[in-house]
Amino acid sequence: MIKISPIPNYDCEVLIIGAGPGGSALAGRLAQNGICTILIESQEFPRDKVCGDFVGPVAIAELQKLGIAGLEDFPKANRINEASVFLDGEEIINQAIPRLEGIPYYGRVIPRITLDHWIFEYAQKKGAITKEKTRLKNYTVYPDKVVAEISQNGKSKTIIAKMIIGADGSSSTVARIFHGQKPSDFDRILAVRAYYEGIEGPQDRCDLFFTEESFPGYYWLFPTGNGNANIGVGMVLKTLPQNDTHLKELLTALIQKDKSLSARVGNGQIKGKIQGWPLATYNAKKKIIGNRLLLLGDAAGLINSLNGEGIQYALLSARWAADTIISSVQNDDFSTVSLTSYKKKIEEELAYDLTLSNMIIQCIRNRKLNPFWMELLSIMVSRARIDKSYAEIAGGILAGMQPANKAVHPAFITKTLVQGAMHFGVKGAKEVLKGPEHWMSTGKSTVAHVKEIIKEAKENPKEYKEWLQGLTTNGIKISDHIWKDIKKQYINTK
Ligand SMILES: Cc1cc2nc3c(=O)[nH]c(=O)nc-3n(C[C@H](O)[C@H](O)[C@H](O)COP(=O)(O)OP(=O)(O)OC[C@H]3O[C@@H](n4cnc5c(N)ncnc54)[C@H](O)[C@@H]3O)c2cc1C
Numbered sequence: 001m002i003k004i005s006p007i008p009n010y011d012c013e014v015l016i017i018g019a020g021p022g023g024s025a026l027a028g029r030l031a032q033n034g035i036c037t038i039l040i041e042s043q044e045f046p047r048d049k050v051c052g053d054f055v056g057p058v059a060i061a062e063l064q065k066l067g068i069a070g071l072e073d074f075p076k077a078n079r080i081n082e083a084s085v086f087l088d089g090e091e092i093i094n095q096a097i098p099r100l101e102g103i104p105y106y107g108r109v110i111p112r113i114t115l116d117h118w119i120f121e122y123a124q125k126k127g128a129i130t131k132e133k134t135r136l137k138n139y140t141v142y143p144d145k146v147v148a149e150i151s152q153n154g155k156s157k158t159i160i161a162k163m164i165i166g167a168d169g170s171s172s173t174v175a176r177i178f179h180g181q182k183p184s185d186f187d188r189i190l191a192v193r194a195y196y197e198g199i200e201g202p203q204d205r206c207d208l209f210f211t212e213e214s215f216p217g218y219y220w221l222f223p224t225g226n227g228n229a230n231i232g233v234g235m236v237l238k239t240l241p242q243n244d245t246h247l248k249e250l251l252t253a254l255i256q257k258d259k260s261l262s263a264r265v266g267n268g269q270i271k272g273k274i275q276g277w278p279l280a281t282y283n284a285k286k287k288i289i290g291n292r293l294l295l296l297g298d299a300a301g302l303i304n305s306l307n308g309e310g311i312q313y314a315l316l317s318a319r320w321a322a323d324t325i326i327s328s329v330q331n332d333d334f335s336t337v338s339l340t341s342y343k344k345k346i347e348e349e350l351a352y353d354l355t356l357s358n359m360i361i362q363c364i365r366n367r368k369l370n371p372f373w374m375e376l377l378s379i380m381v382s383r384a385r386i387d388k389s390y391a392e393i394a395g396g397i398l399a400g401m402q403p404a405n406k407a408v409h410p411a412f413i414t415k416t417l418v419q420g421a422m423h424f425g426v427k428g429a430k431e432v433l434k435g436p437e438h439w440m441s442t443g444k445s446t447v448a449h450v451k452e453i454i455k456e457a458k459e460n461p462k463e464y465k466e467w468l469q470g471l472t473t474n475g476i477k478i479s480d481h482i483w484k485d486i487k488k489q490y491i492n493t494k
Helices: 021-032 057-066 112-126 173-179 249-259 259-265 311-331 337-364 369-385 390-396 404-408 409-434 441-459 461-493
Strands: 012-017 039-042 077-080 082-087 090-096 106-108 130-132 134-141 144-154 155-166 187-198 207-208 219-223 228-236 268-281 293-295
Touching: 012 021, 012 144, 012 311, 021 039, 021 112, 021 311, 039 134, 039 155, 057 106, 057 112, 077 090, 077 219, 077 390, 090 112, 090 390, 106 173, 106 219, 112 130, 112 409, 134 173, 155 311, 173 293, 187 249, 207 259, 228 259, 249 259, 249 268, 293 311, 311 337, 311 409
Parallel strands: 012 039, 012 155, 039 130, 082 207, 155 293
Antiparallel strands: 077 106, 082 090, 134 144, 144 155, 187 228, 187 268, 207 219, 219 228
16 A cells, blocks of 8 residues: 655545445545545445446456456356347347457446445555545535535534545535536436345346336346346436336336246345435536536436446546546646546547437437337347347447447448338338228328327427427537547548
8 A cells, every 4th residue: 555645734635525436446546646535425334325236347347457356256246148138028139248359248246235345445455545424515615625514423524625526426415516406307317126036047147128118218137146136127207298107116017017027037026125216317518527626427427328327437437537636636736627638538438428328318208209119129129130230239239238329320220221111111011902091000100199299398398398408409419429430430531
C-alpha cells in the first residue's frame, strides 16, 4: 500500500459519495496513485443492492484489471456461457457469449452482497479511507474547496475536500443538488427482483423474456448457481398511456403464465421478498462534470435502458474518472475544463449506444404501438432463425452482449427490411386472395392504432409532446453520431 500524506486545510483531496462498484473502484484506483481519498457510504458492508446480479464480460474484464477476479472465491461465482431470448414463451435466440477480442467470453451471476463487498475491500486495501453508516446531506462548492455536510451515526459533521464525486446511484444526492432537480420520470425504469431456489434448466444460461403483457419491459432469470436464481422484471416508469400494473404482481403472474419461465421455475420456491429499485437512464442534456465535481455510474445515468445493465458502465466510468482526476491532482486544477477529458471519453465510448437504447425505449414506451413492436420482433425472429450472424446481433443487443449501434449498421437494417417485405408480402398475398374487402386488413389495424394515438395525444397533449420531444432529441443525437461515423469511415480515410 502506498503511504498517503495528509494535506493542510483539507480532510482529503477527493471525497467520493457512495461505495457501490463505481465509487469503490474509483477510490481504490486513486488511493493506489497516492491520492488522499475518503469514501463514504450510507450503509454498512456487507450490504445488499437490488439488482439482476449479471456481471457481463466487459465488467469481468474490469474486475480482472482491479485484481478482484484473482480472489480465491471469485471462480466460485456462477459462470454464464450462453444466453437465450424468449418471445411469448418461445425460445427465439440461444447463443454462446460471443468471443470478442480482449474480453472474456463468459459472464458471471454474482449476488451484489458479495460483489460490492469485494470491490469495497479492494478500495480499503489500496489505502482509501472508508466511512460506513455515513450519509451525505448537502455540499457547497467554493472556488478553492468543497464542503460536504454529512451525518455519521446520527451526528452531523463536515468534510473539506478538493473535489467531490457523485457515485451515489440512481437517486444520487450529489446529482440532484448539482442539477437542481431529481431525474425526470421519463428517464426512469423501475425494476423488481426476487431470489428463487430449486429452479430447473442449465445453470450456465441467462434467460431474457418479452411478451406483449410485459411490454414495454422485459423479465429475466439469471442463475446464481446450485439451483438458485435471480428472477425479475423491469419496465419504463412513464408509459403512454399510463400503466397501472404493479410490478411485483406482474412478476408473480409472469412466473405462472409464461410457459418458458414457469418451466424453469418448476417447483422452485421464492426465498425472501420481491424487492424493487429505480434506475435512471442516460440523458445527454444532463451535465456530468462541473467545477470540483464529477458524476459516475448510475449517478451519471450510465445505464443501458434496453436491458438495465449498469455494473460495466460504473466500472468503466470509474477507470476513466481516475485517469482524469489523477492529472487534475497533479496540476492542482479541478475546474470543469480540467475534467473535460472524462466527459469526452464518456461521449466517445458510451453516449451513442446509450442514446440509441434510449430511443428504442422511447419508441416502445407508447403501449398503443405494442402490436407493431411485437410484429417487428417476430420479423426479426424469422430472420434470426435462418441467419446466424443476424441472430448474434439481434440476440446480443437484447441480452446486452453487443452494442445497440450494431442495429443501425446498413446490413442489419437491409436484412430486417427484406425479411419484413417477405413477411408482409406473404401475408398481403393471402389477404388479396380472400377478396377486396380483406385487402386493407393489415393496413386497417395500423391506421386504427395511429387513430388511437392521435385521440390519446389530444387528451394528454403535454405527455405526448414530451414523448415526441424525447424521440426527436435522441434521434438528432443519433444522426449526429452516424454522420461522424460515416465521415470517419468513408471521408477522412480518402
Ligand atoms: C432490479 C435491477 C436489476 C439490475 N440488474 C442488473 C444486472 O443484472 N447487471 C448489471 O450490470 N446491472 C444491473 N442493474 C444496474 C446496476 O444495479 C447499477 O448500474 C449499478 O449498481 C451501478 O453502480 P453504482 O456504483 O453507480 O451505484 P450503486 O451500486 O447504486 O451504489 C451507490 C451507493 O451509494 C450509496 N449512497 C446513496 N446515497 C448516498 C448518500 N447520500 N450518502 C452516502 N452513500 C450513499 C448507496 O447506499 C450505494 O451503496 C440493475 C438494477 C436494478 C434496479
